[in-house]
Amino acid sequence: MTETRMTHAQALAEALIGEMRADPAISVIGSYVFGLGPSSAQMGRIRQEFGARVFDPPSAEAAIVMLATGAALAGGRPFVSIGTAAFSLVAWSALVNEAANVHYQSGGRSSVPAVFHMLHGVRAGAAPQHATSPQAQFWNNPGLEIVLPASPADAKGLMTTALRSDNPTIFIDHPRYLETEGAVPDGAHALPFGQGRLCREGRDVTIVATSWMVKVALDAAQMLAAEGIEAEVFDPRTLVPFDDEGLFASVERTGRLVVVDECVINTSVASEIAARVAEHRFDALRAPIARVARPAVPAPFSAPLEEMVLPSADRIVGAVQGLMRRG
Amino acid sequence: MQARRLPAEQAMLARYRAMVLIRRFEERVQSLFRAGRVPGLTHLCIGQEAVAAGVCSALRPGDRIASTHRGHGHSLAMGADPDRLMAEILGRETGYGGGRGGSMHVFDAANGNLGTNGIVGGAVPLGLGAALAARNAGKGAVAVAFFGDGAMNQGVVLECFNMAALWRLPLILVCEHNGYGEFTASDDVTAGELSARGAAFDLPVQDIDGMDVEAVHQATAAAVDSARQGGGPGLLFCRAWRFSGHHAGDGQDYKDDAESRAWRARDPIPRQRARLIDEGLETDESLTALEAEISDRVQAAARRALGAPEPSGPLHEKLFA
Numbered sequence: 001m002t003e004t005r006m007t008h009a010q011a012l013a014e015a016l017i018g019e020m021r022a023d024p025a026i027s028v029i030g031s032y033v034f035g036l037g038p039s040s041a042q043m044g045r046i047r048q049e050f051g052a053r054v055f056d057p058p059s060a061e062a063a064i065v066m067l068a069t070g071a072a073l074a075g076g077r078p079f080v081s082i083g084t085a086a087f088s089l090v091a092w093s094a095l096v097n098e099a100a101n102v103h104y105q106s107g108g109r110s111s112v113p114a115v116f117h118m119l120h121g122v123r124a125g126a127a128p129q130h131a132t133s134p135q136a137q138f139w140n141n142p143g144l145e146i147v148l149p150a151s152p153a154d155a156k157g158l159m160t161t162a163l164r165s166d167n168p169t170i171f172i173d174h175p176r177y178l179e180t181e182g183a184v185p186d187g188a189h190a191l192p193f194g195q196g197r198l199c200r201e202g203r204d205v206t207i208v209a210t211s212w213m214v215k216v217a218l219d220a221a222q223m224l225a226a227e228g229i230e231a232e233v234f235d236p237r238t239l240v241p242f243d244d245e246g247l248f249a250s251v252e253r254t255g256r257l258v259v260v261d262e263c264v265i266n267t268s269v270a271s272e273i274a275a276r277v278a279e280h281r282f283d284a285l286r287a288p289i290a291r292v293a294r295p296a297v298p299a300p301f302s303a304p305l306e307e308m309v310l311p312s313a314d315r316i317v318g319a320v321q322g323l324m325r326r327g
Numbered sequence: 328m329q330a331r332r333l334p335a336e337q338a339m340l341a342r343y344r345a346m347v348l349i350r351r352f353e354e355r356v357q358s359l360f361r362a363g364r365v366p367g368l369t370h371l372c373i374g375q376e377a378v379a380a381g382v383c384s385a386l387r388p389g390d391r392i393a394s395t396h397r398g399h400g401h402s403l404a405m406g407a408d409p410d411r412l413m414a415e416i417l418g419r420e421t422g423y424g425g426g427r428g429g430s431m432h433v434f435d436a437a438n439g440n441l442g443t444n445g446i447v448g449g450a451v452p453l454g455l456g457a458a459l460a461a462r463n464a465g466k467g468a469v470a471v472a473f474f475g476d477g478a479m480n481q482g483v484v485l486e487c488f489n490m491a492a493l494w495r496l497p498l499i500l501v502c503e504h505n506g507y508g509e510f511t512a513s514d515d516v517t518a519g520e521l522s523a524r525g526a527a528f529d530l531p532v533q534d535i536d537g538m539d540v541e542a543v544h545q546a547t548a549a550a551v552d553s554a555r556q557g558g559g560p561g562l563l564f565c566r567a568w569r570f571s572g573h574h575a576g577d578g579q580d581y582k583d584d585a586e587s588r589a590w591r592a593r594d595p596i597p598r599q600r601a602r603l604i605d606e607g608l609e610t611d612e613s614l615t616a617l618e619a620e621i622s623d624r625v626q627a628a629a630r631r632a633l634g635a636p637e638p639s640g641p642l643h644e645k646l647f648a
């Protein structure tokens with residue numbers, strides 16, 4: 001298989017273009033799929049090739065998500081760009097009370113093959129209303145697939161699968177990744193949902209992370225290696241479906257677990273992962289589970305306060321050292 | 328608040344002063360942004376000063392405004408302290424929100440400002456609520472909700488038009504129609520004529536030159552008078568232009584140069600300046616002195632903000648009342 005180096009945003013565009021060529025039912029609703037930075041240029045390629053299939057919406061998120069649900073029920077396959085993930089909150093009912101429930105409440109007869117793309121997380125000065133990481137909130141709504149890519153290759157592979165999926169798929173990207181580069185398989189590249197990626201092997205501790213936190217966890221693992229502690233970094237890649245086997249196998253190897261998450265810690269993604277391990281692999285643990293997530297305060301605007309809330313490599317290293325001392 | 332209960336001539340000067348203060352303030356924020364001193368995205372209102380100054384000068388103590396993501400001008404026109412506003416925009420402990428909120432979350436309740444807001448259309452239901460509270464309090468106060476042409480396409484805004492008209496609440500709905508939402512022309516995402524939407528709800532609509540502070544003021548004063556006397560809400564369409572980008576880092580290559588030049592020729596500040604001189608109320612010298620004084624005030628605000636401490640926690644402080 002040949003590969004090409006490209007940015008995360010380019011990889012997303014590759015998937016979108018490839019699938020739009022293959023499936024005329026796919027339409028795009030959104031003007032700024034790849035953010036407002038340099039990656040926004042990717043949108044030009046999509047417009048150029050599929051002009052009539054791109055709809056530039058007004059700022060009307062609640063209606064847009066609901067109409068995409070209607071389009072999907074009627075045989076369309078909409079890809080919707082919500083922009084900043086915090087704006088999904090305006091469309092909450094449409095996402096979690098409509099799209100999520102359709103398949104179940106129709107007795108499995110109707111489905112909503114739509115992709116809802118958004119950019120989550122804290123980024124320099126986003127402040128309380130623009131920094132939301134809603135993945136844990138989405139995870140509380142059965143019926144939604146949830147995808148969190150952490151590399152250009154995964155972005156392409158997971159987006160391709162999302163566009164082929166017959167379920168409503170929440171595709172959550174981190175704006176800090178959009179311009180990062182990596183090798184991406186050429187041609188059609190679909191990654192199955194529910195298969196995590198072991199980003200780094202190590203015998204002493206499992207660090208589970210998603211999205212931008214994968215990068216932060218890998219930085220921490222490198223710092224730990226310098227102290228002789230070998231950390232394994234596991235990225236589940238999709239929350240729904242979730243790769244329990246991959247998670248449990250790693251914890252069985254290492255006996256220690258730190259979960260890193262950009263969500264606010266209360267009922268976070270980290271909480272759910274920690275609970276699964278506590279419930280099902282308690283005997284494999286040699287120390288308590290640690291969560292490194294955002295403290296339960298809104299994302300502050302101030303740079304030093306923002307730094308205090310963000311899970312950092314230092315905080316992860318501290319958490320791992322704490323576990324190593326316990327046993 | 329600026330310009331309350333002043334004789335007409337003094338009020339015209341106060342509006343000029345407010346506009347110059349907003350312009351100088353925003354220019355300073357722009358230069359600080361370019362120097363990398365402003366965290367996050369900051370939305371400037373250069374070009375739209377007449378709306379902020381004209382609307383807010385028709386208000387009195389006890390009235391309230393709900394503002395937008397482009398809210399520095401509204402905040403200053405309501406009497407915000409430039410020191411504390413600049414400090415908030417720079418994320419300092421001395422800012423209105425102690426550096427926790429930033430540009431899009433400026434709350435100045437003492438001056439009647441219920442907050443700038445990061446959610447498009449958010450100010451409209453908040454303003455409607457303030458109008459409901461004002462009605463309940465029975466003291467003749469009014470509320471103003473600011474919003475853009477882009478926000479007019481959020482369903483919640485139309486829901487509020489209905490309730491404001493249905494309950495005849497003292498709400499002044501101020502649409503700042505600058506022709507764009509982010510980088511998209513209003514016409515590309517809007518069906519029909521925006522100002523025609525008021526009629527469907529029986530809302531009295533005034534379509535105003537938003538580049539003329541006196542026109543904005545007079546229209547607002549008429550709507551406010553009516554609302555105070557139980558006449559219900561009013562909808563003001565202020566046609567304006569933002570000279571600055573959508574946010575401070577936006578180069579605006581999506582705008583037509585000729586159109587931008589034509590709007591710049593209608594800059595509300597020189598227009599009001601000429602009016603003050605033509606009517607013999609001020610002289611070039613007196614206004615030049617005033618402008619210098621305002622520039623100094625803004626420089627001082629920036630200096631103080633840059634010298635102010637950044638917050639250091641504790642993190643959980645200020646989460647609950």
Ligand SMILES: Cc1ncc(C[n+]2csc(CCOP(=O)(O)OP(=O)(O)O)c2C)c(N)n1
Binds near residue numbers: 396447478479573
């Ligand atoms: C609910 C929501 N959707 C999208 C955005 C992103 N956004 C910020 S400003 C803006 C454009 C608003 O246009 P308009 O109402 O005309 O105000 P202007 O920026 O022109 O002052 C958009 C879409 C947002 N802040 N909130």
Ligand SMILES: [Mg+2]
Binds near residue numbers: 476503505507509
């Ligand atoms: Mg606008």
